[in-house]
Amino acid sequence: LSFQPSCGRSCDMSKTKNELKADGFTVKAFMKNSVVGAPPPTGVFQKRPSKPTTFRVYYERRELPISVDHNNRGNAIAWKVDIEKLDYQYYLPLLFHGLCETVYPYEFLAREGIRDMLNRGGPRILPVLPKLIIPIRNAMNTKNHNVMCTTLRVIQHLVMSAEGVGIALVPYLKQILPVFNLFKNKKRNIGDAIESRREKESIGDLIEETLQILEHYGGPEAFKQIKSMVPTYSPVLLD
Numbered sequence: 377l378s379f380q381p382s383c384g385r386s387c388d389m390s391k392t393k394n395e396l397k398a399d400g401f402t403v404k405a406f407m408k409n410s411v412v413g414a415p416p417p418t419g420v421f422q423k424r425p426s427k428p429t430t431f432r433v434y435y436e437r438r439e440l441p442i443s444v445d446h447n448n449r450g451n452a453i454a455w456k457v458d459i460e461k462l463d464y465q466y467y468l469p470l471l472f473h474g475l476c477e478t479v480y481p482y483e484f485l486a487r488e489g490i491r492d493m494l495n496r497g498g499p500r501i502l503p504v505l506p507k508l509i510i511p512i513r514n515a516m517n518t519k520n521h522n523v524m525c526t527t528l529r530v531i532q533h534l535v536m537s538a539e540g541v542g543i544a545l546v547p548y549l550k551q552i553l554p555v556f557n558l559f560k561n562k563k564r565n566i567g568d569a570i571e572s573r574r575e576k577e578s579i580g581d582l583i584e585e586t587l588q589i590l591e592h593y594g595g596p597e598a599f600k601q602i603k604s605m606v607p608t609y610s611p612v613l614l615d
Contacts, residue, residue: 431474434481440470442489444481451481453488464500465507468493472511475527476518482525490530494537501538507550508534516555524559525577535593542593542600546601549590551604556583560606584609 379478434440441462445454471493474486494501515527531552562580587609591599602609 403520427476428472429471429476431486432477434470435485440467440485441535442485444485451484453485453492453572455492459492459496464493464497464504468497468501468504469507469511472530473514474507475511475515475530476523478520478523483523487526487530491533494530494533498538501534502540502544505541505544506548509551513552516552519555519559521577521579524555524579525582527570528579528582532586532589535589542590542598543554543595546594549594549598549601550605553602556587557606557608559583560608 418459431440435442441456443454443456445452468490471486473490474489477486512531515523518524535545535594559579560583562578582600587602587606588611591602591611594601599611
């Protein structure tokens with residue numbers, strides 16, 4: 377069977393379907409054009425470059441009463457004044473800003489200085505608490521493995537350093553827990569090369585431990601705040 381189209385050329389209707397099918401509509405072509413590539417990385421876990429902090433600025437101006445003591449037992453922090461005479465409202469927040477530091481001696485001095493002041497602060501710590509929230513949040517938001525692990529241990533120490541600190545911290549949990557929720561399931565360090573023992577710490581496990589301490593010392597309201605910000609958190613009774 378044939379017919380004469382307007383172009384004057386005959387068209388054989390006996391041609392197979394494959395011969396008449398356009399290449400652009402074949403199943404193979406359709407599947408090729410339907411391939412979806414992997415989504416671009418969001419960078420949500422990418423650590424942010426740290427900037428010199430106010431702690432570093434004050435230290436370089438020699439306006440902080442601390443220095444590194446090089447002795448036979450290794451490096452230690454040396455206080456130029458008695459810690460009991462320090463103005464906690466002024467110096468403790470400065471040291472907390474130093475949590476973002478990643479370069480020696482700044483990160484070492486900030487970490488050791490905080491430890492000494494929390495160990496001997498007692499009732500002077502609680503009034504300073506509101507000034508410590510932004511430095512804590514900034515340190516966690518760096519998403520730097522070492523900085524985050526150090527900050528989590530500082531939070532634990534802070535909560536247990538004086539009576540009432542855990543309860544007073546509850547209203548501020550919404551400002552620091554979003555990063556907790558983001559990293560809670562990172563049970564081991566992946567990505568960056570392991571450079572030291574601290575790099576081997578599990579951020580996920582450390583976050584879980586910190587949340588338990590926050591709940592224990594913060595009371596019922598702490599659990600509500602934690603659960604609202606970290607829905608997968610499961611409470612564990614501490615002794």
